[in-house]
Amino acid sequence: MDITGYMTQLGQQARFASKQMAVATTLQKNRALIAIAEQLVINQEALLAANHLDLQAGRDRQLSDALLDRLALNESRIQSMVDGLHQVAALADPVGEITDLCFRPSGIQVGRMRVPLGVVGIIYESRPNVTADAAALCLKSGNATILRGGSEAKHSNQAIAKAITAGLSETGLPSDAVQVVATTDRAAVGALISQPEYVDVIVPRGGKSLIERISREARVPVIKHLDGNCHLFVDEKADLEMARKVAFNAKTQRYGTCNTLETLLVAEPVAIQLLPKLIAEYQQAGVEIRACAKTRELVSGLVAATEEDWDTEYLAPILAVRVVSGLDAALDHIDAHSSQHTEAIITDDIHAAQRFLREVDSSSVMVNASTRFADGFEYGLGAEIGISTDKIHARGPVGLEGLTSQKFIVIGQGHIRE
Amino acid sequence: MDITGYMTQLGQQARFASKQMAVATTLQKNRALIAIAEQLVINQEALLAANHLDLQAGRDRQLSDALLDRLALNESRIQSMVDGLHQVAALADPVGEITDLCFRPSGIQVGRMRVPLGVVGIIYESRPNVTADAAALCLKSGNATILRGGSEAKHSNQAIAKAITAGLSETGLPSDAVQVVATTDRAAVGALISQPEYVDVIVPRGGKSLIERISREARVPVIKHLDGNCHLFVDEKADLEMARKVAFNAKTQRYGTCNTLETLLVAEPVAIQLLPKLIAEYQQAGVEIRACAKTRELVSGLVAATEEDWDTEYLAPILAVRVVSGLDAALDHIDAHSSQHTEAIITDDIHAAQRFLREVDSSSVMVNASTRFADGFEYGLGAEIGISTDKIHARGPVGLEGLTSQKFIVIGQGHIRE
Numbered sequence: 001m002d003i004t005g006y007m008t009q010l011g012q013q014a015r016f017a018s019k020q021m022a023v024a025t026t027l028q029k030n031r032a033l034i035a036i037a038e039q040l041v042i043n044q045e046a047l048l049a050a051n052h053l054d055l056q057a058g059r060d061r062q063l064s065d066a067l068l069d070r071l072a073l074n075e076s077r078i079q080s081m082v083d084g085l086h087q088v089a090a091l092a093d094p095v096g097e098i099t100d101l102c103f104r105p106s107g108i109q110v111g112r113m114r115v116p117l118g119v120v121g122i123i124y125e126s127r128p129n130v131t132a133d134a135a136a137l138c139l140k141s142g143n144a145t146i147l148r149g150g151s152e153a154k155h156s157n158q159a160i161a162k163a164i165t166a167g168l169s170e171t172g173l174p175s176d177a178v179q180v181v182a183t184t185d186r187a188a189v190g191a192l193i194s195q196p197e198y199v200d201v202i203v204p205r206g207g208k209s210l211i212e213r214i215s216r217e218a219r220v221p222v223i224k225h226l227d228g229n230c231h232l233f234v235d236e237k238a239d240l241e242m243a244r245k246v247a248f249n250a251k252t253q254r255y256g257t258c259n260t261l262e263t264l265l266v267a268e269p270v271a272i273q274l275l276p277k278l279i280a281e282y283q284q285a286g287v288e289i290r291a292c293a294k295t296r297e298l299v300s301g302l303v304a305a306t307e308e309d310w311d312t313e314y315l316a317p318i319l320a321v322r323v324v325s326g327l328d329a330a331l332d333h334i335d336a337h338s339s340q341h342t343e344a345i346i347t348d349d350i351h352a353a354q355r356f357l358r359e360v361d362s363s364s365v366m367v368n369a370s371t372r373f374a375d376g377f378e379y380g381l382g383a384e385i386g387i388s389t390d391k392i393h394a395r396g397p398v399g400l401e402g403l404t405s406q407k408f409i410v411i412g413q414g415h416i417r418e
Numbered sequence: 419m420d421i422t423g424y425m426t427q428l429g430q431q432a433r434f435a436s437k438q439m440a441v442a443t444t445l446q447k448n449r450a451l452i453a454i455a456e457q458l459v460i461n462q463e464a465l466l467a468a469n470h471l472d473l474q475a476g477r478d479r480q481l482s483d484a485l486l487d488r489l490a491l492n493e494s495r496i497q498s499m500v501d502g503l504h505q506v507a508a509l510a511d512p513v514g515e516i517t518d519l520c521f522r523p524s525g526i527q528v529g530r531m532r533v534p535l536g537v538v539g540i541i542y543e544s545r546p547n548v549t550a551d552a553a554a555l556c557l558k559s560g561n562a563t564i565l566r567g568g569s570e571a572k573h574s575n576q577a578i579a580k581a582i583t584a585g586l587s588e589t590g591l592p593s594d595a596v597q598v599v600a601t602t603d604r605a606a607v608g609a610l611i612s613q614p615e616y617v618d619v620i621v622p623r624g625g626k627s628l629i630e631r632i633s634r635e636a637r638v639p640v641i642k643h644l645d646g647n648c649h650l651f652v653d654e655k656a657d658l659e660m661a662r663k664v665a666f667n668a669k670t671q672r673y674g675t676c677n678t679l680e681t682l683l684v685a686e687p688v689a690i691q692l693l694p695k696l697i698a699e700y701q702q703a704g705v706e707i708r709a710c711a712k713t714r715e716l717v718s719g720l721v722a723a724t725e726e727d728w729d730t731e732y733l734a735p736i737l738a739v740r741v742v743s744g745l746d747a748a749l750d751h752i753d754a755h756s757s758q759h760t761e762a763i764i765t766d767d768i769h770a771a772q773r774f775l776r777e778v779d780s781s782s783v784m785v786n787a788s789t790r791f792a793d794g795f796e797y798g799l800g801a802e803i804g805i806s807t808d809k810i811h812a813r814g815p816v817g818l819e820g821l822t823s824q825k826f827i828v829i830g831q832g833h834i835r836e
Contacts, residue, residue: 019753023777096776102798108787110797113775117809201810221639221810242832249834335437346832357531357827358514359441369526369830378835379528379826380520391535391823392619392639393811405809408797409775412787414660414764416667417796 001183007191010146010179011198014119017176018144022116026093028171029140036167037085040132043163044078050159051128058152070126071153081132081160084383088136091382094400095142098409108415112406116142118200120403121192122385123148123214125206128156134203135164135178137385141403144177146199148192150206151184158182193218203386203398223398225363225389227313227339228258230371233330233356234274235347236267242368243270243346244278250344250370252285256315258387259342259364259374263310263320265330271323272298279321287317294323310337327352331359338362340389342374363389363396419601425609428564428597429616432537435594436562440534442591444511447558454585455503458550461581462496468577469546476570488544489571499550499578502801506554509800512818513560516827526833530824534560536618538821539610540803541566541632543624546574552621553582553596555803559821562595564617566610568624569602576600611636621804621816641816643781643807645731645757646676648789651748651774652692653765654685660786661688661764662696668762668788670703674733676805677760677782677792681728681738683748689741690716697739705735712741728755745770749777756780758807760792781807781814 040047051073058068094114101111120143124130131147138145149157161180168175181188193202193214202222204214215222232250234243250261266274271294279289279299289295290305302321309320310333324330334343344366345356353367364374374397376384381399388394394402458465469491476486512532519529538561542548549565556563567575579598586593599606611620611632620640622632633640650668652661668679684692689712697707697717707713708723720739727738728751742748752761762784763774771785782792792815794802799817806812812820 019779022779104796104798106791106796108791108796110791113783115779115809115813239832246832246834253835344828353829361437361440361533362825364826364828365531366828367830369828369833370835372835373524373526373828373830373833374826378522378524378526380522391533395533395823396826405813407780408782408792408814410762410782410784410787410791411771412785412791414657414664415787415791416664417671417788417790 001185003183003185003187004191006183007181007188007195008198010181011119011195013176014144014146014179015198017174018116018118020174021139021142021144021177022095024142024173028173029093029142030089032139032168032171032173033085033089033136035170036132036136036164037082039163039166040078040082040085040160043159044075047073047078047156047159047163050155053155054153061152063152067126067152071128071156073128073156077129081129084133085136088140088383091140091400093140094404101409106415106417107412109411111409113409114404115407116404119144119146119198121146121148121199121202121220123189123192123202123204123206123210125150125210126152128153128160130205131157131160131180132164133383134385137383137400138403139177141400143403146179146181146192148181148189154184189214190217193220196220205386221393223386223388223390223394223402225258225339225341225387228260228341229262229311229313229337229339230259230342231263231265231334231338232261232344232346232371233265233327233334234267234270235345235349235352236269236326237349237352238267238270238346239348240270240274243274244281246344246346246368246370247278248281248285250372251282251287251319252317253370253372255317257372258313259371260315261319261371262313263322263337265322265324265333267326267330268294268323271295275299275321282319285317287319290318290320292322295321313339327355331356334360341387342366342371344369344371363387419603421601421603421605422609424601425599425606425613426616428599429537429613431594432562432564432597433616435592436534436536438592439557439560439562439595440513442560446589446591447511447560448507450557450586450589450591451503451507451554453588454550454554454582455500457581457585458496458500458503458578461577462493465491465496465574465577465581468573471573472571479570481570485544485570489546489574491546491574495547499547502551503554506558506801509558509818511558512822524833524835525830527829529827531827532822533825534822537562537564537616539564539566539617539620539638541607541610541620541622541624541628543568543628544570546571546578548623549575549578549598550582551801552803555801555818556821557595559818561821564597564599564610566599566607572602607632608635611638614638623804639811641804641806641808641812641820643676643757643759643805646678646759647680647729647731647755647757648677648759649681649683649752649756649761650679650789651683651745651752651761651763652685652688653763653767653770654687654744655767655770656688656764657766658688658692661692662699664762664764664786664788665696666699668790669700669705669737670735671788671790673735675790676731677789678733679737679789680731681740681755683740683742683751685744685748686712686741689713693717693739693741700737703735705737708736708738710740713739731757745773749774752778759805760784760789762787762789781805
């Protein structure tokens with residue numbers, strides 16, 4: 001198979017479809033989303049059969065239980081995809097939104113109109129639900145999509161793609177608006193990320209090594225985050241009961257998510273009141289503590305943290321704990337070790353809160369709230385295609401708006417420039 | 419000289435300075451802008467002497483008169499830089515602006531805070547005023563800047579840089595917040611555009627070949643436009659008096675700007691009423707017409723347009739003219755040939771206006787106004803660092819806001835995620 005030729009063809013088809021998608025009406029797009037949801041229900045047996053083939057192959061290749069679990073579809077997971085499509089259909093259409101339309105001294109009116117980005121490439125790993133979820137967000141935002149899922153989910157992804165194509169053609173939208181790459185050859189990824197003429201942005205979803213490779217090699221912009229090494233700082237003027245509750249939630253509510261707390265920083269004056277009790281609670285919940293020297297003076301029997309711990313996203317029941325002299329030291333620690341994902345402060349002091357909000361250079365900065373809130377749904381974006389820790393184009397959770405841009409519009413009555 | 423080492427040092431210094439700039443107060447930044455303006459006035463003689471060296475060298479190297487004119491400083495051009503600095507000081511500070519702060523069902527408040535991008539690299543050619551203008555915009559938006567001007571302006575740029583450094587240190591801001599690359603070695607450009615760890619975005623200003631090379635080779639995002647192949651379409655339901663006036667202005671008000679009209683499209687039903695008179699006016703103003711076959715049937719003695727003409731940004735008193743069957747054909751022509759800079763329609767028909775605004779995929783789309791309005795000042799941005807025809811991050815004229823991003827902020831009262 002000529003991978004370059006094949007990917008060029010997908011790219012050209014996507015570019016062509018993107019022009020029709022950009023002017024599709026809200027009603028057309030919503031009908032397509034509902035039709036795709038119906039197709040998933042109608043073809044549930046075929047979906048489960050395709051997924052069965054992937055699971056079989058995965059077991060033969062001795063994939064881990066965690067990977068097999070991510071790969072698996074069942075009735076309730078299919079229902080989640082269906083619900084997701086209905087939710088995206090219910091979201092407001094960002095395309096065509098006109099804002100800031102003002103009269104200028106010259107007499108012209110100048111404003112902005114929201115437009116789709118064009119073609120979005122999604123590169124993901126084992127979860128087949130991404131095929132439907134990502135396609136839905138791109139479709140609603142008027143973009144064409146090229147989806148490249150993991151080889152381990154190839155049968156499942158093609159079965160979902162078939163349902164998407166059927167739904168699109170039912171409603172008169174171009175079936176090339178959503179294309180799933182049919183080859184599992186790794187060269188297809190290389191081609192997808194080096195076609196600026198056909199692909200406007202790449203959203204990689206998966207492990208850090210995948211995302212690092214794509215960012216390094218891509219010839220088109222990438223919306224991504226690498227790590228979620230999130231910090232919570234307990235200020236000396238914190239409500240310690242609140243601090244205990246939020247710090248516990250931020251670490252233990254879910255271990256494997258990118259907004260989970262990984263390093264707890266505590267101001268020295270309150271460390272002795274807070275840490276012994278909080279660490280006992282963590283330990284009771286099965287969380288291993290990696291502690292700085294001062295923490296180990298307060299609580300015995302803890303593993304010593306190494307320099308590496310401050311830079312590690314554990315994604316596991318492990319927490320690094322460090323006592324710092326105060327706000328300035330906390331800001332320095334965060335500046336040196338943060339992955340710019342999410343950082344929070346617990347404080348009663350408005351000045352500390354204001355400084356933390358202003359000075360911490362992360363995509364989400366929080367006061368008196370759990371880092372676990374850093375999420376497109378919690379923020380009211382409706383859904384999330386990914387999280388960006390970069391500053392160009394999007395920062396933080398990326399929803400429909402992050403898949404669009406704004407052009408300028410000018411309305412005159414025959415105005416000329418003097 | 420070790421260019422890579424030197425550029426790494428500039429990058430590290432810029433990154434360090436950017437952290438101080440991000441938290442500088444509005445008053446500090448405004449005072450620095452005024453102090454820089456004062457330094458330009460105080461050092462006017464030194465500036466003119468440095469510029470004299472550049473002009474001398476330019477004449478020796480037999481630069482064209484146009485290039486020498488772009489290179490030249492005089493009292494009024496220095497005054498323009500001074501005025502520009504005062505204007506930027508008077509603009510609202512975008513940094514720290516909080517928008518969309520709303521309560522979510524969970525009880526947390528979620529909003530966005532505007533933050534600087536970090537380090538902006540500016541690569542430009544002969545005009546030394548860019549050194550002051552670009553530095554001012556980056557400074558006001560809380561960014562650090564690395565400026566790399568053309569070798570032909572090296573003495574002028576270093577003299578301006580000296581004034582900037584003096585102004586910065588007078589007001590307690592880091593002098594590394596604005597650095598002018600001291601070497602004219604071309605390898606410095608290569609190093610500047612391949613340091614994603616130190617440079618967040620590159621803005622190239624200059625000829626198409628410079629910008630093409632930078633876009634191709636950059637390892638960091640680039641805010642740019644290549645061409646301004648702008649179109650004006652006269653609809654069949656246009657006020658022809660308005661059409662004549664706007665079409666004439668869009669082409670002749672200035673020939674060398676990127677928002678100047680390059681191809682005029684006219685709906686067939688009104689071509690005979692509009693074109694003979696309008697073309698005569700153009701010719702009287704010294705504009706050469708390159709015409710399609712139908713136009714040549716209406717007006718004799720015109721040069722035939724070739725396929726290449728539809729894709730050419732003349733930047734000169736030359737205009738391509740084409741008669742099209744109507745709106746659909748005009749949209750097709752624009753889709754095939756536009757550089758996505760600025761396109762305008764003249765029409766009395768609201769349906770045609772709505773379709774044109776929605777369907778034309780350009781960074782500025784206009785109804786009944788001259789393409790010459792596509793400009794940061796005319797749009798009310800206060801000033802302009804460049805124009806983007808891309809869709810990622812910024813589209814259209816880019817002012818202070820385009821040099822910033824938005825992070826999410828969350829404010830709770832001890833909220834945890836259930």
